[in-house]
Amino acid sequence: MVQRITGMASGMDIDSLVKAMLTGQQSKVDKLTQKKQTVEWQRQAYLDMNTKINDFRNNKVYNFKLEGTLAASKVGISGNQDAVSAKATGDAVAGNLVVKVKSLATAASMNSSSDVTVDPTKSLASQFSSFGSATTGSIKINGKEVTFDPTKDSLNTVISKINKETNVTAFFDGKKLSLMSKQTGLVNGTGTGDKIVVESGTLATELKLDGTSFKAAANAEVYINDLLTSQQSNSFRINGVDITLKTVSPSTDPARPDNPSVYTASTITISRDTDKIMESIKSFITDYNDMLKTLQDKADESRYRDFAPLTSEQKEAMKEKEIEQWEEKAMSGLLKNDSVLSTLISDMRLAVTSKVDNGSKYNTLSAIGITSSSYYDNGKLNVSDEKKLKKALEEDPQAVLDLFTANGTGKTDRSDMGIAERIYADAQKAMDQIKKKTGYSSILLDETVLGKQMQLLSKQITAGTSRLSDLETRYYKQFSAMEKAIQQYNQQSTSLAGYFS
Known part of the structure; x- marks a missing residue:
């Protein structure tokens, strides 16, 4: 490391001089850093829009297409x-x-044929000698075998297993065990039986489940x-x-x-249910208009090119509120006239204005009383004639359903695809394009379009910072050499003056 001398011999402000000499190179690095910050903000703007498009597609358009929405x-x-x-x-x-x-x-049931003396909290083997020293046991109900360890498991434990693993519900009232099918009808045994089938075994015998106390299902x-x-x-x-x-x-x-x-x-x-269907259509129109406005506002957002991202030094000289106001303008308009957003806006407008080949006179939105607003309102939709819409729903509800949700047969012009289906596909296409540009993060240096751009800028910033460091080192070396030379000159001058005095 170069020893920095701050003008002790020359009386010069070396740090200030070096900083001034580095201004040009520092400015280059700052511009690259600002550009990288702008790209990062742009990626985040894309990701925010992608989230909104995804919500519109999967929570609004998709729900509108669900069973019962337009066929209520x-x-x-x-x-x-x-x-x-x-x-x-x-x-x-x-x-x-x-x-x-x-x-x-009705559901089938089975009970113990007589009282059972057992503490449901203690192990089975400690109460029923018939288990002997066995560490495994089982009970088969309606063909489902439930296993347990009689030396460890209690009746309560077995009941819990029966309730989880079989198609019956069991409980013990202190004297008898009761079993009842979880479903009504002939679902027991092999699946068509009217009675609960408990196969013989040690536990079944001890619990008196001999099949003599039962109620058949029907x-x-x-x-x-x-x-x-x-x-x-x-x-x-x-x-x-x-x-x-x-x-x-x-x-x-x-x-x-x-x-x-x-x-x-x-x-x-x-x-x-004509009224409910009309409300669903109105809700869809509201969601469509909201999404259209969101896209248009972002694509038309003002761009303030004089407001570049602030450098660290600039932020130090500003108040927090000033920084907030500056960055608000700096982040504005990063997606202005963006091709992905503009295309989606155009596709959505085309989707709602094009005819749908559904074999009915109700093959356009205007035919059912829904029209587009004026040019100045950017193509928003509104129900201009509710009577017309209600009449279409009463006369040909299937045509209205197809107008919005017909799947289509794959025609390139999508003429037989419903409006909601078109928008659903268009939104996915836009999200795919955004994903290619941004990926899933605003800061990752990945292989997306903006990720690669950030990789290049990061390399340039690293190289620029390295050059800045090398220049700084060189300048300080030069000034250090100058200071040493001046110091030697002063020493020699003092020495000569001593001889003459």
Whole structure:
């Protein structure tokens, strides 16, 4: 290291002189550092936009395409409203279902045939001598074997295993063990049995599970449009309608249980929920407009080129609020007129204005009362005619559904692809392009477009800093040599003056 002499002989401010001489080289390094900071900010701006596009695509557009969003149905029950309840899914078929409940589905159960003397907290082997010195044991219920260690495991432990590993629920009331199927209907044993099957074994014997105390399961029997059906559960789906049986339908002649005409009917009516569908479409339009504005605001954001990232020295001379205000302008407009954002804006506008070949007159948004705003409003959508939209939903709900969500057949012009499907694909394309530019981080020196740019700038900064250090060392050496020369001259001058005096 060069010994730095600060002008003791010459009286000069060497540090200030060296700093001034390095200004040109320091300025080059500062500009490279500022450029790297700008690229880092730009990457972060891309990543922030990518997050917003991803949220729009996967949480807004995708949800809009889900079953039931544009095929929402409503259900009404007339007649006997106590016997059943119903809820429509997105696949519900409009029409009527006449339901008459002959019997409900029940679950099988089995209990100990007599009292059992056992402490459920102590090991099984310590209470049942029949286990002997065995360290393994098992009990098989409905074909599922549950293993345990009788020298360590208690009845409570075995019950916990039964509840986790089999299709029955077990509990001990202090005297008897009770088993009940987790599902109603014929699901026991081989899967079609009406009784819980416990195979013989040491524990089964000790717990008195001999099969003599049981209740058989039964499937529900229900007439649907006077057709007798058997249902394993009291909840099932017919024609896209989830039906739950709550009680047996009243009968005018209990002596004739096999005659559907004697039961009081519950009539389930399924119809299109036009109001709910309209609200979903309005919500989609709001999400679309919000995303369009976000993209446009970022692509049109003002760029202040006179506000470069601040150097360390500049920050030291400024207040915190001044730094914040400066950097706000320095980070503004980094994606101004960006091609990825501009393309997505254009694609979204084209997606909502182009016709969809759905075989109906309702093949454009304008045909169902949705229009684009004026040019000055940057193409936002609005429901300009609610009556027109409601009429389209009532006359041809499938066409409206296809207008938004048709998958298409792969045509290059996407003419048979629904609007939401187009935007869903366009958003993914934009995210893929951003990923190629930025990757997943704003600071990694990776192989993305901006990552490579930062790699190059980092190398240039390192080289520039090295040159700056070499120049500084050289200048201090030169000034050091000058100081030594002056010091020697002064010493010689003093010596000569001594001779003459």
